[in-house]
Every structure is written in structure tokens, then in C-alpha cells.
Amino acid sequence: MQLLNKKxxxxxxxxxxxxxGCGHGIVHRLVAEVIDELGxxxxxxxxxxxxxxxxxxxxxxCDMIQGPHGRGPAEATGIKRTIPGAIVFSYQGDxxxxxxxxxxxxxxxxxxxxxTVIFINNAIYGMTGGQMAPTTLIGQKATTCVDGRxxxxxxxxxxxxxxxxxxxxxxxxxxxxxxxAPNVMKTKAAIKxxxxxxxxxxxxxxxxxxxxxxxxxxxxxxxPAEATKFVAEGMMPVFPLGVYxxxxxxxKK
Amino acid sequence: xxxxxxxxxxxALAEGAIRAGCRFFAGYPITPxxxxxxxxxWRLPQVGGAFVQSESEVxxxxxxxxxxxxxxxxxxxxxxxxxxxxxxxxxxCAGADLPVFLGNVMxxxxxxxxxxxxxxxxxxxxxxxxxxxxxxxxxAPNGVNEMANFPHKCFEVAFKYRIPSxxxxxxxxxxxxxxxxxxxxxxxxxxxxxPDWAIGINNGRAKRIVxxxxxxxxxxxxxxxxxxxxxNMIEQNEVxxxxxxxxxxxxxxxxxxxxxxxxxxxxxxxxxxxxxVGLFRPITLWPFPKARLVELSxxxxxxxxxxxxxxxxxxxxxxxxxxxxxxxxxxKPGAGVMTADEVYKTMESISKKGAKEYxxxx
Amino acid sequence: MPKMEVDDSRCKGCYLCIQxxxxxxxxxxxxxxxxxxxxxxxxxxxxxxACMSCVRxxxxxxxxxxx
Numbered sequence: 001m002q003l004l005n006k007k008x009x010x011x012x013x014x015x016x017x018x019x020x021g022c023g024h025g026i027v028h029r030l031v032a033e034v035i036d037e038l039g040x041x042x043x044x045x046x047x048x049x050x051x052x053x054x055x056x057x058x059x060x061x062c063d064m065i066q067g068p069h070g071r072g073p074a075e076a077t078g079i080k081r082t083i084p085g086a087i088v089f090s091y092q093g094d095x096x097x098x099x100x101x102x103x104x105x106x107x108x109x110x111x112x113x114x115x116t117v118i119f120i121n122n123a124i125y126g127m128t129g130g131q132m133a134p135t136t137l138i139g140q141k142a143t144t145c146v147d148g149r150x151x152x153x154x155x156x157x158x159x160x161x162x163x164x165x166x167x168x169x170x171x172x173x174x175x176x177x178x179x180x181a182p183n184v185m186k187t188k189a190a191i192k193x194x195x196x197x198x199x200x201x202x203x204x205x206x207x208x209x210x211x212x213x214x215x216x217x218x219x220x221x222x223x224p225a226e227a228t229k230f231v232a233e234g235m236m237p238v239f240p241l242g243v244y245x246x247x248x249x250x251x252k253k
Numbered sequence: 254x255x256x257x258x259x260x261x262x263x264x265a266l267a268e269g270a271i272r273a274g275c276r277f278f279a280g281y282p283i284t285p286x287x288x289x290x291x292x293x294x295w296r297l298p299q300v301g302g303a304f305v306q307s308e309s310e311v312x313x314x315x316x317x318x319x320x321x322x323x324x325x326x327x328x329x330x331x332x333x334x335x336x337x338x339x340x341x342x343x344x345x346c347a348g349a350d351l352p353v354f355l356g357n358v359m360x361x362x363x364x365x366x367x368x369x370x371x372x373x374x375x376x377x378x379x380x381x382x383x384x385x386x387x388x389x390x391x392x393a394p395n396g397v398n399e400m401a402n403f404p405h406k407c408f409e410v411a412f413k414y415r416i417p418s419x420x421x422x423x424x425x426x427x428x429x430x431x432x433x434x435x436x437x438x439x440x441x442x443x444x445x446x447x448p449d450w451a452i453g454i455n456n457g458r459a460k461r462i463v464x465x466x467x468x469x470x471x472x473x474x475x476x477x478x479x480x481x482x483x484x485n486m487i488e489q490n491e492v493x494x495x496x497x498x499x500x501x502x503x504x505x506x507x508x509x510x511x512x513x514x515x516x517x518x519x520x521x522x523x524x525x526x527x528x529x530v531g532l533f534r535p536i537t538l539w540p541f542p543k544a545r546l547v548e549l550s551x552x553x554x555x556x557x558x559x560x561x562x563x564x565x566x567x568x569x570x571x572x573x574x575x576x577x578x579x580x581x582x583x584x585k586p587g588a589g590v591m592t593a594d595e596v597y598k599t600m601e602s603i604s605k606k607g608a609k610e611y612x613x614x615x
Numbered sequence: 616m617p618k619m620e621v622d623d624s625r626c627k628g629c630y631l632c633i634q635x636x637x638x639x640x641x642x643x644x645x646x647x648x649x650x651x652x653x654x655x656x657x658x659x660x661x662x663x664x665a666c667m668s669c670v671r672x673x674x675x676x677x678x679x680x681x682x
Contacts, residue, residue, distance in 0.1 A: 001618075001681040002681065002682055003680075003681055004665060004670075004681065005667065005670045005678075005680055007676050011676070013676070015624070015625055015650075016674075016675065018674060018675075019627075020627035020628055020629035021629035021630075021631060021674065022629075022674055024674070025673075025674025025676075026671075026672065026673075026674045029674075029676060050365065054365070066365065068365075069309075070309065099308045099309065100281070100308060100309035100310075102308060127284075128282040128283065128284055128287050129282075129284075131282040131287065131290070131291065131306065132306055134308070143287070143291045143294075144282070144291055144294040144306045145294065145306075146294065146295050147295075154306070178672075180635060180672070181635045181667075181668035181669075181672050184671045184672055185671060214629070223630055224628075224629040224630065224631075225629055225630040225633065225634040228631070228634065
């Protein structure tokens, strides 16, 4: 009998603090597999956010920095501009990237910083206990909109991939999800392209990944996997999967 | 009989602010004060107020700056790292002479620190924190009942003297649950006068500007000096503190907030063991009760400052006493609480003359 | 004959693997683990086709597949 799967070098083989059924664990593994496959682990530097993934600084097996909420793209800029040979990635949640960090991500894209951004969109604030996120859906309940988000109170959920793709400096923007095994594989391919772009010296690349948050979505603890339904039926109609920008493909036309 | 309700500290602060007339709140989630924006999100609309979960703490203080300019009672809250973000905005509020109410539920720092209760933002709260010459009226509750009742005073002082006001609590007080009795009548916001500086629908009156600058040579100094007159009045009229067992005390503990609660236990322990210890609890951190401390120092020769930080209020105690008595420090930085036993041991070594004074010359 | 194996010390009982297994080979164990979860387990000998779906979706690297 032969073992068919191997744990990636770029992720420490330790239990994580993430909740049962959380998408972070899946994406961490995919990022680590890509880092291994591209052979870049010894020159990769990751930027950890504030949010559930704050502890990703412990999990990724490469140099990591953890800084203030939302400022990852700025920290990544500081690192990449001083060590251009490093592969720098910023791993962020929807509060970090789309709320407090809105200016930083937009300007990193404007300047076409040669960084890779992994954006986890689970439409809620996890670490702080379930408040509304900029990507929370209309009607979706959260602790700061207990009767459901309304347009009058908080406007519409923000579509980051669509918005960032209008920026000339954005080279590659794709939205994927991790709610099913085929989609996990598509997410891996997108992450690989986003890192390959940096290896090839192309500009700003971002993958937005729709992910599960069973705890704060109120999924029954007896079956956290139920949360995948909300990704498929609730989130995907509002956040369609697909490639929103690919400067490579545009060049080939 | 007045109703007492078991309430969580953060929620008591929010409800206390609403009863004191708060009708606008902007804030952002950060542990350990999330219950404040969460409570405000459903309670404020009930009283006809407006709630916004802002995109960041910076944006929240600027929303409050805007709301305050209309004369409405408004509030923002956060915890340490988020309060750091607000400093520019608070300086603007002070520079524009706007009354705003701030809540800081302190956590361990610096940086991301941790999410436990701490007292490391005393300097930030009382020394401006933001740029320029200004002051903030700061009250430090020692429990949930004070969380519920301090907002009333804070709004009163803010509007009377046109100064930012703050409740400075810590994560333990924010999270704990204790019985609450509101001791002030609920403010009827419809009866509150519209301030004569407030911007709004002007109905033909002369225009008003809310701003914090004056570029004309010498004029900024005039603005600041006008403000100082009000600060002096606050120092005359608004100092608050609490005293326990000072009459015969040889050692007086100076502590606020959760450190004061632990110090009560330490004081009782010390008394059991024959040490005459009292507690002086500043309630207003600015204005600092320096006159009373000076008075006490005529008889008391040893002051022990107990703080959940590296020691920040201790400098105000030193400044106030100006060498009149010995000042010692029991510090616990990095968040987390000292035990009554640990504080007692420090007092024991003071009484045996084995303790080193704070900032003693080496 | 392929099989999947769950590391009880890592499985958090999220059951994403049960949801994605095309052959319905995986079930919840009725014994709880040291970490307090009811882990998943390969319940039907000879069922697994080594499609790797469970490995791909597992957030905790708790699954090994053998062929």
C-alpha cells in the first residue's frame, strides 16, 4: 500500500485553532502546496492579518510578519521593495482587506505592487465574534445587524474582485471557493497562478476565496459541513466565481 | 425600590450613554469591547438614534467629529490599538472644542498585545495621546455600576466645558457582570438646548464653521488660551476620588479600576496582618486629584501605586507629591492581574523598609 | 484496495469529508477522541476509490489515503 498524499513542507504539521469546517485550513494547505511546488519556500515571506488568521504566522513554515489590522498590503510593499527577490504574500480576511484595509489594498493594486494577495471572504467577522463584514449579504444576520443587514442601514456587500479589476495596475484577479472538492482544486490553480506571476515579475495578483464560517453563520455544531450550502446558495449568486482580470490573457488577444 | 439588573460592563456603558442622551454611535469591532457596538446597533434605533459600524476606528472618530458638530450627544468606543487609531480625530475634536464621549476598554499592549484587561493606556488618555496642547476629561470606573453611571457625568462635563470626555476601563470590567442601578434620571434629549456653535439647518441665521485651525499669526495661541481657562475650571470643580481607611494609614495605596479592586483585598489582608493600610482611588484621572494627595502627604509618608502596566499613573503621583513622601510602585505589565498576596508582599517590604522607591536614584 | 485513514488527534469532526465522498465510504465514529470530537472514519472496507476528494477538502490535514 502506498501513501498517496504528503503534507506540504511550507505548513507546520501542527493542530490549528481554526473551528471545525473553517476554510482557512484548506487554503493554508493550498498556499503551502503551491510554495512547495514552485520551490520558493526559502525566499517566501508571508504577512499575517488581524482576524482568525492572525495565527497563520505560526502555521506557515516560512518567515512571517504580523502587523496592524488591514495594513498587510502596505507591510508587503515595504518588504518587497527592499527585497525584490523575495516572494511576498499578504493573507487577509474580509474585515482586514475590505473594511479597515480598503485604502491599502486599492493602492497596492494601483501601484501594481509585485505581491500575491490571498483574500478569504466568509461574509462575517470571525475572530471578534460574528459582526457584520463589508461582504455580509443583505438579510444575513450578524451581531451588529441582528435582524439582518439592510441596504438602508449598511449598503450592499462589496464585490472586491470586480472593483479591483478596474484598476490598471491589477494584473490578475480571480474569485474561487473552497466549499467543494472540485472548487478546492480550482482555488489551488488560482493560487498557483497568483504566485507564479510574482515569480515571473508580473504585477499585483489577488485571489478572492469564498469560505465557510460555520461558527458565526450559526451552523449546527453537530454538522459544520452544512455551511457549504451558504457558500453555494447564498454567496455565489452575489459573488460569482471566475477570472475578473488577467493581463496575460488580454495580451494574447 | 430601585431596580438592579445584572449587566455586563460593556453593555452597562452603552446603556448608560444612551440614558445620558447619546443618540449617535460609530464604532468598529475589537476585543474586548465588541458588546458596545453590538448593543448600540439594536438599542440606539429604539430611541431614535443612529448607529454605524464604521469601516475602521479612524473613520468612527471622524463620524463622531461630524455628529458632534451638530450638537448631538455622540460616542465612539474601542480598545487600546483602536484608541491609538483615533488619536488624530480626538485632537481635532479637542481643537474644534467639540463635546464627544469616548470609551476605551483597555487590553494588553503595545502592538496587538493580547485581549486581557490592562491599564497601559493611562498616558495616552491623560497626556493627550493626540498631537497638540489639549486635555481630555477621563473617568475610571472600578466596576459595572460605575460603567453604567459615569457616562452621565462625562456628557455633562463634555458639553459644559466643550471638551472630549472618556471612560477608561479595562477588559475585565468590560466583560464582568454585576448588578447595575442607574442613579441619574434619564436625559430627555428633546429638552436639551441646541448649542450656539452647532452647525445644522441654519434657517437664515448667520453661518457657523466648526474647525480646529487658525492660521493668522498669534490667533491659535488665543484659541488655546481660551481653552485653558475652561481646563482650569474643570480642575477646580470636577475632581473625583474615593477614600478607604485613610485615617490611620501608614501606607496608602493609590490605584484605579481593576487594580483598585484588587487593592481593596490587599488592604484587608494587610490590616489582618497588622499593617495600617488605606486606599486612595482616583476616579477622575484628568483632572488628577493632586491637591488631595498633597493634603494626605502631610501625615502619610508612604504611597504605593498599584497599576496593571509598567507604571504610568505613578508619575502623576510623583509629580503631585513632588518629593513630600515616598512613592513606591507595584507594577504588572503585559496584561493580567496582580494578586492581593503579591501586593501585600510589597507592602510588607515597604513597612520593613526593604522596598526600593520608584525611580530612586541608582 | 484503497483506503482512507483519519488521524483522530487532528480530526475536528467537521464532516466535510463525509459530504464530498462520492462513494459514501466515510461515517462519524461513535467514540469520541482525546480532543473531544467524534472523528470521521473509513466505514466501508473496499469502498474507497482513492479519488482524494476527502484529502482535498480536509481543513486539518487529518486524512491519509493509501492505494
